[in-house]
Amino acid sequence: MIKIRKNAECREHEVTPEAIYRQRRAFMKGSLLGAGVLLGSSPLMAALDLSGYRPKVVTLDEELTPFKDATRYNNFYEFGTGKSDPARNAGDFDTSDWKIGIGGECAKPGVIALEDLVDSKELEERIYRLRCVEAWSMVIPWIGVPLATLLKRFEPTSKAKYVAFRTLVDPERMPGQKRAVLDWPYREGLRIDEAMHPLTLIAVGMYGKPMPNQNGAPVRLVVPWKYGFKSIKSIVAIDFTEEQPQTTWNMQNPREYGFYSNVNPKVSHPRWSQARERRIGEFFKRDTLMFNGYEDEVASLYAGMDLKKFY
Amino acid sequence: MNPWIKPLFFLLCLSPMLWIVGQALWGDLGANPVETVTFQSGDWALRLLLLTLALSPLRQITGWSGWLRLRRMAGLFVYFYASSHFLIWFLADHSLDVASMWADVLERPYIALGFSAWLLLAPLAVTSTSGWMRRLGRRWKALHRLVYPILILAVAHYLWLVKADYLQAGIHALLAALLLMWRMPVYGIFRMRRLTP
Numbered sequence: 001m002i003k004i005r006k007n008a009e010c011r012e013h014e015v016t017p018e019a020i021y022r023q024r025r026a027f028m029k030g031s032l033l034g035a036g037v038l039l040g041s042s043p044l045m046a047a048l049d050l051s052g053y054r055p056k057v058v059t060l061d062e063e064l065t066p067f068k069d070a071t072r073y074n075n076f077y078e079f080g081t082g083k084s085d086p087a088r089n090a091g092d093f094d095t096s097d098w099k100i101g102i103g104g105e106c107a108k109p110g111v112i113a114l115e116d117l118v119d120s121k122e123l124e125e126r127i128y129r130l131r132c133v134e135a136w137s138m139v140i141p142w143i144g145v146p147l148a149t150l151l152k153r154f155e156p157t158s159k160a161k162y163v164a165f166r167t168l169v170d171p172e173r174m175p176g177q178k179r180a181v182l183d184w185p186y187r188e189g190l191r192i193d194e195a196m197h198p199l200t201l202i203a204v205g206m207y208g209k210p211m212p213n214q215n216g217a218p219v220r221l222v223v224p225w226k227y228g229f230k231s232i233k234s235i236v237a238i239d240f241t242e243e244q245p246q247t248t249w250n251m252q253n254p255r256e257y258g259f260y261s262n263v264n265p266k267v268s269h270p271r272w273s274q275a276r277e278r279r280i281g282e283f284f285k286r287d288t289l290m291f292n293g294y295e296d297e298v299a300s301l302y303a304g305m306d307l308k309k310f311y
Numbered sequence: 312m313n314p315w316i317k318p319l320f321f322l323l324c325l326s327p328m329l330w331i332v333g334q335a336l337w338g339d340l341g342a343n344p345v346e347t348v349t350f351q352s353g354d355w356a357l358r359l360l361l362l363t364l365a366l367s368p369l370r371q372i373t374g375w376s377g378w379l380r381l382r383r384m385a386g387l388f389v390y391f392y393a394s395s396h397f398l399i400w401f402l403a404d405h406s407l408d409v410a411s412m413w414a415d416v417l418e419r420p421y422i423a424l425g426f427s428a429w430l431l432l433a434p435l436a437v438t439s440t441s442g443w444m445r446r447l448g449r450r451w452k453a454l455h456r457l458v459y460p461i462l463i464l465a466v467a468h469y470l471w472l473v474k475a476d477y478l479q480a481g482i483h484a485l486l487a488a489l490l491l492m493w494r495m496p497v498y499g500i501f502r503m504r505r506l507t508p
Contacts, residue, residue, distance in 0.1 A: 068342075069342035070342075072341070072342060073341065073342030073343060077475070077476075081475065081476035081478075083341070083342070083343070084341065134474075136343060136346070179476075181475050181476050182475060252475060268418075271419060271420075271421055271471065271472065272419060273415070273418065273419070278343065278345060278346075278403075280342050280343055281342075283345060283403055284403060284406055285403075285404060
């Protein structure tokens with residue numbers, strides 16, 4: 001069950017004209033910078049402030065996966081292919097001064113610092129199911145902003161049919177990239193209507209904390225109705241494209257991993273069934289839900305499509 | 312043979328299971344304990360199978376015939392780990408429902424391979440006693456040559472479930488290939504002739 005905020009509970013930025021609140025932010029930034037200089041601490045500007053997020057904007061009547069499990073059982077091949085490798089190898093990963101290049105079919109391309117890309121005033125907590133293609137699942141409270149609000153600022157043109165994402169490539173900082181297990185950089189993509197869907201989230205934190213390195217710090221995608229590998233981690237580039245972009249697991253094995261990769265209990269992976277899943281923390285398997293339980297929200301995106309063909 | 316060798320070898324073969332049980336009781340099997348136990352029991356079934364098949368080459372290399380007297384125990388441990396591997400999957404993935412398990416075997420080639428390997432191990436475990444060796448005579452040896460197809464099935468089962476990183480499965484496959492090649496007449500020149508039966 002998903003609880004969505006009632007229209008009456010509108011937020012400040014929705015009633016304040018954008019130009020005014022942007023001015024206000026610029027003023028506050030200026031004063032903070034001044035304070036920083038006075039205190040002699042320079043990295044004050046770098047960190048994104050998470051403290052003001054709105055809790056439980058989207059929630060679920062399901063138990064959260066323990067933080068401990070969500071942060072030590074990860075598929076993040078940039079830090080090793082074992083489930084516990086990312087927790088072991090990502091500790092020193094430095095994500096300060098993170099910049100993201102935005103380009104392709106849009107009017108306002110550019111390179112932008114994370115704290116300028118994500119408005120900390122708009123951060124909200126959303127509790128989503130996460131279903132891995134390997135038939136296990138978790139329930140995670142993400143902190144982020146809807147991807148749509150972020151993308152609109154760059155004014156995608158009518159040619160922007162897809163959105164492509166790329167992860168950082170830096171084998172020194174991401175030791176798993178020293179082996180060509182995958183064709184680096186990790187790439188993912190969404191159709192523009194999927195990217196603009198209100199459930200699609202750009203996350204910068206989870207469990208009330210900044211995003212742990214092993215979960216895709218400092219910024220990752222969360223698309224709750226698709227298999228987990230679509231939710232690309234440590235993003236450094238976002239491009240609007242006219243053609244369907246290449247995506248890593250599809251390049252790796254096109255027969256097994258499609259571009260869409262929507263959670264679908266009726267379409268098996270060629271090697272294993274997707275009908276059931278093991279929720280982390282449970283012993284027996286439970287049934288997998290169509291679109292991971294988000295059928296009411298997203299089924300219309302795929303109306304008329306043969307989901308066996310577009311897996 | 313030193314009377315301590317067999318008990319020590321027994322403990323050595325049992326230690327992976329003691330480790331798994333220890334992790335379950337005092338330590339920690341990780342976020343997905345069922346997967347951890349499934350993977351570890353499967354890994355050790357294959358590793359002990361490789362060890363079982365390495366005993367005869369070891370005898371040829373070292374000249375010590377004691378290696379061969381460990382073969383039955385090593386082989387029975389293969390069956391022990393393979394059965395644990397099967398049971399945790401049958402219990403946790405299929406809730407001991409035979410129909411559900413059977414559907415999985417029929418639908419998933421990599422499961423069919425592993426399942427066949429486990430089924431083929433059963434007659435070898437049953438006929439591992441001296442009594443059965445006597446009763447079967449020459450046929451005993453023919454029957455126990457099943458260990459080679461079992462090895463191939465087990466390695467294929469492992470390789471087939473890998474998503475992208477073939478390193479671990481590849482190492483096991485390579486060792487299996489070496490042990491099979493050792494037994495081919497063509498490679499006989501690498502063996503120490505005076506020790507070959």
